[in-house]
Amino acid sequence: DAKTTQPPSMDCAEGRAANLPCNHSTISGNEYVYWYRQIHSQGPQYIIHGLKNNETNEMASLIITEDRKSSTLILPHATLRDTAVYYCIVRVGNRDDKIIFGKGTRLHILP
């Protein structure tokens, strides 16, 4: 997997948009960007993934730069329940491609 760089921690006020950055400057053309989050004492939860285009689902939006060297996960209206460690991962996304987790970003939602 290509390496990713994320800030170790971030704060966001409740109700505001949380924007979590990720750098993946060595990403290959066939690698997807995946985001997972891990709430304390739970298993990681898939959030969203994308290849080139921006993506949106019921949980979040993923903005990928045109050169694909960085991306931003956006939680549009953060709540206290969004407090978690967020992992940005790049991988080919085929059946046998393993996920290697980095240290992620610890997001604190402030009341």
Add this chain to the structure above:
Amino acid sequence: SQTIHQWPATLVQPVGSPLSLECTVEGTSNPNLYWYRQAAGRGLQLLFYSVGIGQISSEVPQNLSASRPQDRQFILSSKKLLLSDSGFYLCAWSGGARGNYGYTFGSGTRLTVV
């Protein structure tokens, strides 16, 4: 729908005792299966993965072993636990159309070796 079951949720075992953690997946066939461990305050470490029955790959040398006796069953074992085996153990599976091989994780087993 697909579900993943992992048990037990918590476990306290003495040093030197054996270990068996079980993970089963329902609603899919021929999944890839994974065991991860998270030590206290640390990141997720991939321990084993399996692409089919009887096929196990180990990522790191350790005191643990894994087996896949059935398509949707993945077992993590140890003959003699060490204090350093304490941690949060997570099973995961993946499968699906190309480009959407996201992982689904179980709820985890918190193991304390005393």
